[in-house]
Amino acid sequence: MTRTLRALMGATALTAAGFALAAQAETITIATVNNGDMIRMQGLTSHFTDMHPDIEVEWVTLEENVLRQNVTTDIATGGGQYDVITIGTYEVPIWGANDWLLSLDDLGDEYNVDDLLPAVRGGLTVDGTLYASPFYGESSMVMYRTDLMEAAGLEMPDEPSWEFIREAAAAMTDRENEIYGICLRGKAGWGENMAFLTAMGNSFGARWFDMDWRPQFDSEAWHNTLTFYIDMMNEYGPPGASNNGFNENLALFQTGKCGMWIDATVAASFVTNPDDSDVADSVGFALAPDNGLGRRGNWLWAWNLAIPASSDAPEAAREFIAWATGPGYTELVASEEGWANVPPGTRTSLYENQEYLDAAPFAEMTLRSMQAADPTNPAVDPVPYTGVQFVAIPEFAGLGTEVGQLFSAALAGQMSADEALEQAQELATEEMEAAGY
Template sequence: MGNSKKRIATLAVAGLAAGMTLTACAGAGGGGSAGTDGADEITVIMVGNPQMQDIEQLTEDTFTADTGISVNYTILPENELRDKVTQDVATQAGQYDVVSVGAYEVPIWAQNGWLKPLDSYVADDSDYDADDLLEPMVESLSYDDALYALPFYGESSFLMYRKDVLEKEGLTMPERPTWDEVADVAAKVDGAEKGMKGICLRGLPGWGEMFAPLTTVVNTFGGTWFTEDWEAQVDSPEFTEAVNFYVDLVKKHGEAGASQAGFTECLNAMSQGKVAMWYDATSAAGSLEDPSVSGIAGNVGYAFAPTMETDSSGWLWTWSWAMPETTQNADAAAEFMKWATSSEYEQIVGEQLGWSRVPAGKRESTYSIPEYEEAAGDFGPITLQSIEEADPINPGVQPRPTVGVQFVGIPEFADLGTKVSQEISAVIAGDGTVEDALADGQALAEEVAANYR
């Protein structure tokens, strides 16, 4: 995004975040820099994705050995992490020095005064090179021209497919497929190998689980959660068509146990050869191409996020590190955050674990590392282009009241998206209809919209 779009996004989130139902208790639990000097231990809570498992493995012999700062990690599944972190930060309980958060939470929490600004830690640190961070990531983690989180890795979304399976079946995947083309291929490769299904799509409830991919489908089918003037659209024809398409595809040709399959379950299914395709985060490619954890490394093809009525549909996200205002170990926490998002850390991952596993998508320089370019030859360029093409301000065919590709940038969306996803997950499991689920969702969305009209 350009600077004008950045100002629009910031103003939109700033105005809407005022509706947050939880209220920050300024100064609760302390804060500031008191007690930070000489800290030798910090607490970090993070999502249980492969990149986070890697940093836990590497920390003691690198960061701790160099700085003397010990890191106590808590790793949780995505939905559990979000509940735990939101509760801790919003109530200012002060249990953690560093938390895993994303582009949805940061501007809202920063506006509420729950996070420490980070500019003073990175601006004058030439070794860190903040100017090397990709602009879309910086913008998504900023509020009122201040940076409140550092990106660990960035991502968009794309289609991953077994190029060897498609070739054997005489099929070709376009570089920019439509969803109709994807559904056609899914039907043809379903059963191509023993126990193989056509595609994996998230069915696990959660605004950031199922509705991350599903909202991109809604967008490109011409739907939206809300119109520009805050009219709820959850039961609109376009929204309904998109959800019916998604549910039908996963029920006919999707993974076993789809109603309980999230990112991790789909990653495992794809890595183990149980599905021929998967639409999800670009960051998954590093694991798929690592032969130490994937049985299909070297046999994966990549295509841009499928579309229908839009030119592109990939989401924009970054799992990042933020520092709650309550931390008593700000200096040590900042040292960890800078190390974990540095080019130095990328080198450590590449040299010790393999270059495909580098937590990329956040630094321009990553894409000029010869070893990474070779390891990410099939997915690196398309990842970077997908990130650059993602448009959080205009992700669909109509104007939006706020920002976000795969989410709506208001505090209430976490609850709204999760509740609607629970009903759709039940439909995937065989209980109820999409129309009934979306009728209930429309009523919930109208209650939210009434707060903004």
Template sequence: MRLSHAFPLAGIAALIPLSASAETITVATVNNGDMVIMQSLTDKFEQAHPDIDLEWIVLEENVLRQRMTVDIATDGGQFDVMTIGAYEAPIWAERGWLTAFDDLPAEYKVDDLLEPIRKGLSHDGTLYALPFYGESSMMYYRKDLFEKHGIEMAEQPTWEQVREWAGKLHDPANDVYGICLRGKPGWGENMAFVSTLVNTFGGRWFDMDWQPKIDSPAWQKAVNFYVDLLNDYGPPGASSNGYNENQVLFSTGKCGMWVDATVAAGKLFDPSQSQVADVLGFAPAPVAVTPKGANWLWTWALAVPSSSDSKEAAKTFVSWATSQEYIELVGETKGWTSVPPGTRQSTYDDPRYQNAAPFADFVLKAIKTADPTDSTLKPSPYVGVQLVGIPEFQAIGTQVGQMIAAALTGQMTVEQALQRAQTSTERTMRQAGYYD
């Protein structure tokens, strides 16, 4: 605070306590577009809450997850607000690492939160994180290229059709690639996609006795299909591309198709952010032998760790950033295609959003039909579509993701990658006491 020398001493003394009384909370979040918008609206929050200052730490997804996990497991107290998801919320809540949101005011309208999203962030019926945005997965495609090649999109595309279409669309001489998919290793990067692919090919991570099934025929078929598809018709360096990288590729016209998060729809449909907004088509996530688990369910949410020394201030910010008021603010200042999707029924009931976002009903249906309790063809003991809701999965998924990325780049065969993944996962599960 800059003070003029013209102030009398009494005036300075009166001002100092006001300046010192502002409580600083540290918010850790991911570098996705919706979170960047949230950061850009810092002034709006601080104007409404002059007693709270926000300090931001914005990181790439894999780095963010690693930093937050270490901090919360060691009671580090580095962050007051953490951006976590439906994987961490119930597990961390059970361990006592998160602060409950059990005293939300009536105007927050908890019942307006979509049920699948709300359940995913709860433990024993209590919310431990509030959803900033929710998503399933879907297929984006360029209608102009489909028309040029005489391709008609199916109501429910199959992966075999996608492979055939990718071959027709692939035109690397003109900087257009048949399909873009996640290749960057990480349990929330390539494995979010690969897990849904495995699901729809009839696979599962574990059988009912918690024995890993990563070297099963279904995994072999799914991962061979994935590796061949990207190597034949994907962009160069696909193993380095995660959600953000593929969004840039698709929005600049370099992908004929892209299967990824529904949250990208708003950005891709916005002409100020997308060169293909006027030719954007969308369809359900493709299926193979079963529709089960073909489209994922995820939410990026805001939580307050138990280690925070500023819990009430942090909860005030989290409530604001996930409220109807915040969605209204984004809609009015950034445009209605930019509002955080997938969290509140009221967003989908709003005519302003429906008019701006023709994909709204499609996305809502994808979120509501993704079932984390029944996502595999054969029975499985875990909850989760693109993840396994056990503490060990973060390490398992990341390790398996690295091996699949190695298969994608040709450092080992798919068979070798899956065998190593199977062996390492068996070891992890045995050490964790799931079986002898």
């Protein structure tokens, strides 16, 4: 055989191998929420596919409530529509225990699982097995306009009370110029208004259930929570607040229409980014308020990536999760967008990184807020459940959304706070009895 013929045959073999590799390329479908950090991850996908040319990535990006509904339906039925799903700390332990998720115990040495913040890692672990990897972790805190606070002659304490928040909201409200003293979630959903109101209720001494799983919406603590919230929002909040969730309030704050916003700590990088926020140079941070009862109105949450047991491309999905939630992704975002914009709240090393601490004026308050939340002991009085802004039982997703609809209707003036609480008590009692609690 001549040297030329051998060369031609070799080239043909290489070409055939190339075609075979392309033919074997796996496609993974990722379902995620339309939050800023997730949209940024989607924009950086080419860095992953450049390193993994044998993996193609398709995205399904949805509003939070729609994402939850779609993903829950798909995983409960074993539909296999998605290979990577974005889920929260509420779903992970329940779905992991049901064998609906694949183990993520082996994401490689570079992933460094021991670097995960203990509270976050613990919420994603069932019987010693990690079932999801945190993309970002959060609590909630007060974000406020320092210029409006100064103009009102007030100074925000690091640890404010609810009474101070109401006083400041009154002082900063200027309806003629469309500046509202307080912006809070009103959109119905167990992860929307009920996340906020459950955490707020903790600080007022409220709880979902007593130790015998009896609903507690007929308590004085829930009456005080809901009436305080509705009265403050009606007096000092924006119009149409019952339609506002995280994204709507973010837009209001960024355009200078909110004096204060109590919401996810992850929003801090968005409100201080001058490319996105009109008030970036005048934002301060404080812990979520308390009511003098030993609990603050802040939550503990993480958005996480997980692999449904129904995925037909689990190894490719695992490669993506290791990339998107590993230390290398943090460095990628820092190089592309700056340290202030990296996903927060998942790794100890981030809060030991001086470059991040120098670039992110909200870093210390974020960590303090996360450390102030205790999922195992969230309320003033004892409770039989875990979870700060949710109750970690399967029935909560449906029940929480229905109660959220009642509370949203009360905010919109369609019923009184007491009527909403009465209906919530009846609804929760029926649900718990039917479920056999």
